[in-house]
Structure formats: C-alpha cells, structure tokens
Amino acid sequence: MSGLKFRRKHIVHTFECDVKKEMTLPALINIMVETSGLQSRHLGNTNEQMSERGLSWIIIQYDMQITQMPKSRETITIETEAISYNRFFTYRKFRAFDEADNILVEVLTTFAMMDIKTRKLTQIQEELVAPYQAEKIRTMIRAPKIQAVNLETASELPFRVRYLDIDGNNHVNNAKYFDWMINSIDLEILKNYTVGSVNIKYEKEVNFGNIINSFVSVEEVEKDKVMTVHHIENDHAIACRANITWVKRN
Amino acid sequence: MSGLKFRRKHIVHTFECDVKKEMTLPALINIMVETSGLQSRHLGNTNEQMSERGLSWIIIQYDMQITQMPKSRETITIETEAISYNRFFTYRKFRAFDEADNILVEVLTTFAMMDIKTRKLTQIQEELVAPYQAEKIRTMIRAPKIQAVNLETASELPFRVRYLDIDGNNHVNNAKYFDWMINSIDLEILKNYTVGSVNIKYEKEVNFGNIINSFVSVEEVEKDKVMTVHHIENDHAIACRANITWVKRN
Numbered sequence: 138m139s140g141l142k143f144r145r146k147h148i149v150h151t152f153e154c155d156v157k158k159e160m161t162l163p164a165l166i167n168i169m170v171e172t173s174g175l176q177s178r179h180l181g182n183t184n185e186q187m188s189e190r191g192l193s194w195i196i197i198q199y200d201m202q203i204t205q206m207p208k209s210r211e212t213i214t215i216e217t218e219a220i221s222y223n224r225f226f227t228y229r230k231f232r233a234f235d236e237a238d239n240i241l242v243e244v245l246t247t248f249a250m251m252d253i254k255t256r257k258l259t260q261i262q263e264e265l266v267a268p269y270q271a272e273k274i275r276t277m278i279r280a281p282k283i284q285a286v287n288l289e290t291a292s293e294l295p296f297r298v299r300y301l302d303i304d305g306n307n308h309v310n311n312a313k314y315f316d317w318m319i320n321s322i323d324l325e326i327l328k329n330y331t332v333g334s335v336n337i338k339y340e341k342e343v344n345f346g347n348i349i350n351s352f353v354s355v356e357e358v359e360k361d362k363v364m365t366v367h368h369i370e371n372d373h374a375i376a377c378r379a380n381i382t383w384v385k386r387n
Numbered sequence: 388m389s390g391l392k393f394r395r396k397h398i399v400h401t402f403e404c405d406v407k408k409e410m411t412l413p414a415l416i417n418i419m420v421e422t423s424g425l426q427s428r429h430l431g432n433t434n435e436q437m438s439e440r441g442l443s444w445i446i447i448q449y450d451m452q453i454t455q456m457p458k459s460r461e462t463i464t465i466e467t468e469a470i471s472y473n474r475f476f477t478y479r480k481f482r483a484f485d486e487a488d489n490i491l492v493e494v495l496t497t498f499a500m501m502d503i504k505t506r507k508l509t510q511i512q513e514e515l516v517a518p519y520q521a522e523k524i525r526t527m528i529r530a531p532k533i534q535a536v537n538l539e540t541a542s543e544l545p546f547r548v549r550y551l552d553i554d555g556n557n558h559v560n561n562a563k564y565f566d567w568m569i570n571s572i573d574l575e576i577l578k579n580y581t582v583g584s585v586n587i588k589y590e591k592e593v594n595f596g597n598i599i600n601s602f603v604s605v606e607e608v609e610k611d612k613v614m615t616v617h618h619i620e621n622d623h624a625i626a627c628r629a630n631i632t633w634v635k636r637n
Contacts, residue, residue: 151424151555152417152562158555167402174401209555299570300577305401305408305459312402320549324595327550345574 140219140271143176147215149207159206163312169231172215180268196311197247200280201335205241219269222261228278281336283378286366287354294321298347309343314377318367321351330383337379343371361385390469390521393426397465399457409456413562419481422465430518446561447497450530451585455491462486469519472511478528531586533628536616537604544571548597559593564627568617571601580633587629593621611635
C-alpha cells in the first residue's frame with residue numbers, strides 16, 4: 138500500500154514551541170496538514186476545486202507515534218504519502234525526519250469527504266483521488282480503540298470557541314482540539330513527561346461561541362509511563378475523544 | 388536613522404489565516420519577531436548569549452500601519468531593520484511586502500533589555516547592539532498616545548493563561564495578547580471591518596494560570612472607520628493597553 142510522496146523542509150519556529158523548546162502538537166499537526174494541502178495544489182487538486190463541487194476534506198482520526206518531538210530552530214523534513222482509500226475514507230501518512238533522516242514522528246490520518254451543504258459524509262469521488270495514486274482497498278484501516286474517560290476521577294475545564302479558532306474553511310481548525318486537551322492536563326505531567334503517542338478521533342463539529350468542556354482522566358500504563366484520556370463535550374454530546382501516552386523525561 | 392536590514396520570504400500558511408483567509412495579527416507578529424531573531428543569529432548574537440549575561444529582550448510597544456493584510460498562500464517578504472537606540476530602548480522596524488514589493492504592513496517596535504533575575508529593565512549594553520549598526524540617539528521615539536477604555540460602555544471577557552501560551556523564554560508570548568483582544572471584539576466588527584492600524588503597549592507580565600480580563604470599548608472615528616480601545620487587566624492592574632482602528636470592507 139503506497140501512493141505518491143511529497144516532501145518539504147521546515148525550520149521549527151521558536152513560537153511553534155512550548156516552554157521546553159519542543160514543537161507543540163498543534164503546531165506539528167498544522168504544518169503536516171499544510172503539507173498535504175501543498176501536495177494537492179502541486180497535483181492541481183486545490184481546496185477551491187473541491188469547494189466548487191460542494192465538497193470538503195475532513196479529518197476523522199490521527200494515530201501518532203512520536204520518537205522525539207522536533208526542537209526549536211531544528212530543520213525537519215515533513216513527508217506526506219497517500220496510502221490507500223476505500224468507499225468512504227482515504228488514508229494518508231505524515232512523517233517528520235531530522236537532518237540525518239531519522240524518523241521523529243509518524244502519523245496515520247483518516248480523511249473523509251463531506252458534502253458542504255448537508256454537513257454529511259459522502260462517498261469518495263474516484264477522479265478526485267486518482268492523482269494521488271493511492272491504492273483502492275475494500276477494507277477499513279482500523280486505528281487502535283480509544284479508551285473512555287474515567288468520569289469518577291476526571292477533571293473538567295471549560296473553553297470558549299474563539300473567533301481566531303475559526304479558519305478559512307469556516308470551521309474550527311482540527312489542531313485547536315489539541316490546545317483544549319493539552320491545556321487541561323495537570324502541570325506536573327506536562328513538565329515532567331514527553332508525548333509518546335496520540336490517538337484522536339473527531340466525532341462532531343463544534344462552532345464559534347460554543348462553550349466546550351475538556352474532560353481528562355489519568356491512568357498509569359507502566360513505570361514512568363502514563364496515559365491521559367480525553368474527551369471534548371459540547372452541548373452534552375461528545376465532539377472528540379483522545380488518548381495520549383506520556384513518557385517520563387530523564 | 389537606519390541600521391542593518393535583514394529580509395526573508397514567507398509563504399502565508401492557511402492555518403495562519405482567519406475566516407476571511409487573511410493572516411491573523413498574532414501570526415503576523417510571530418513571523419516578524421522570528422525574523423529579528425534570525426537576524427540576531429545571523430550576526431552571532433543569539434538569545435542564548437543574552438541569557439548567559441542574565442539578559443532578555445522584551446517588547447514594550449508596537450505601532451503598526453496596515454495597508455493590506457497578507458492573504459492565505461501569498462508569498463510575502465518580511466524585512467526587519469534596527470533603526471536606533473538610546474540608554475534604555477532600541478527601535479526596530481518590521482515591514483511586509485507583496486511579490487511586487489508593495490508595502491503591506493509597517494511596524495515600529497520598541498524593545499528593552501530586562502535583567503532576568505530582577506525582572507526589571509536595565510540599560511542597553513552597547514556591545515550587544517553594536518552588530519546591528521543602529522544609530523545611537525539621545526531622544527525617545529514616542530509612539531502615538533494610547534486612548535483609555537471607556538469603562539461605562541466597555542464589555543469584559545475573562546481568559547485563562549494556558550500552558551501552551553507560555554513560550555521557551557518561560558513567559559507569555561507577546562502575540563497571545565492579540566488573541567485576547569481580538570477575541571473579545573464584537574463579531575459584527577470582525578466580520579465587516581479590516582484592521583487599519585494597531586498601537587499596543589505592554590506594561591506588566593502575566594503568568595501561567597492567571598485569569599486576565601480583556602476589556603474593550605468602541606468609538607466611531609469617522610464614516611466607515613471605528614476604533615476598538617482595549618486593556619488587559621490582571622489582578623486589578625493593567626498589563627497591556629491597545630487601540631486598534633478598523634476600516635469597513637467594501
């Protein structure tokens with residue numbers, strides 16, 4: 138299973154980094170998704186052409202493995218590769234490499250096509266995915282199951298969906314959900330642990346002005362490894378779920 | 388008055404843009420300040436060397452004139468120029484140009500040096516500014532006076548300072564204040580007007596976990612032009628003041 142690859146270099150900006158001078162998850166996701174947008178433009182398949190057909194790509198799930206988060210001012214290579222597609226989903230990998238071509242991050246992403254008017258999923262249109270040379274498959278690629286928040290031990294923090302959270306597609310940028318999740322985690326974990334993996338699934342859209350609640354519970358996985366278990370609740374429905382594993386820093 | 392100039396190209400990312408597909412103020416400020424950091428590195432004058440001396444650059448004020456905000460996927464040139472300095476302040480211009488070299492944005496910035504331990508301003512150390520070849524002056528460059536919020540008509544919105552708001556210098560990135568201000572403005576203004584100028588002055592630091600209040604009142608300037616008048620209050624003290632003028636879109 139593999140399709141066209143597309144690569145670009147990126148120098149990690151200081152403002153893309155956290156207090157540890159490591160790239161933040163939202164910044165990493167933004168630059169990766171931008172890279173697939175650049176590949177689409179390169180193949181003559183712009184978002185504008187999708188819009189003209191009344192369609193929009195939406196992101197369903199990320200499954201991320203992080204060996205080492207890129208560091209401030211590091212030159213990284215971002216690679217994207219259209220892997221495969223079935224009737225309803227397309228699968229794409231993103232990778233980040235350091236200057237010696239060691240892999241830092243690998244992400245498997247599930248995309249779907251949405252009908253802009255009905256806001257519902259629609260079947261993949263073959264002529265729109267043809268340029269990426271991905272393999273047509275009959276099966277679904279299943280990401281790891283996402284464990285549910287333990288509501289008995291969970292903490293909860295409200296966030297207001299802000300004007301600047303809304304992007305040019307008129308919806309909340311998918312990287313903002315990482316903000317709401319990370320910013321609800323206990324400071325001791327954020328300071329003493331580093332991200333090892335993320336599995337996030339988007340279930341319902343949230344809109345400008347909504348007050349969402351970010352729930353998080355914590356589980357010990359093994360010695361020096363914990364998992365933060367998240368969901369985003371909006372108007373009593375779950376909009377997004379995620380599991381993040383964290384490895385203790387030396 | 389002029390010193391060394393430094394230029395770099397930047398392609399505006401879609402995630403740096405708002406619902407109008409125009410670059411946001413925080414994104415523009417981030418990329419500009421990063422450019423002066425690159426010039427410093429280029430001149431062998433890194434933030435790390437400043438830290439070793441127990442010093443840090445801090446931003447006191449921005450005075451911005453915006454002819455046209457850069458647009459999504461536009462290639463712009465960011466220019467920075469060390470203008471001049473006196474005993475306590477250094478002055479630097481930032482400019483953004485379009486591909487035909489028309490000026491889009493011009494910013495005059497006032498920097499100061501802070502002693503990291505005492506968190507107080509310290510005199511400019513001449514050997515640290517010498518590489519920029521800026522002119523030494525005896526006077527202060529005064530930015531336009533910032534008008535005060537009309538508390539009788541102001542609205543007020545709280546924001547929690549989040550973990551991801553803190554940068555590698557261990558304080559709130561100065562662009563975050565723009566988030567708090569813009570996100571407190573009435574949606575009708577944000578939708579129907581475009582930014583013409585900004586004058587912002589930083590007065591006190593805010594810290595992780597603080598709940599700040601973003602105050603805004605609105606004044607008619609002339610036909611099709613309004614000014615939003617802002618301050619950020621933290622623990623009953625004003626941390627930051629700003630005036631933003633907005634011009635009605637056609």
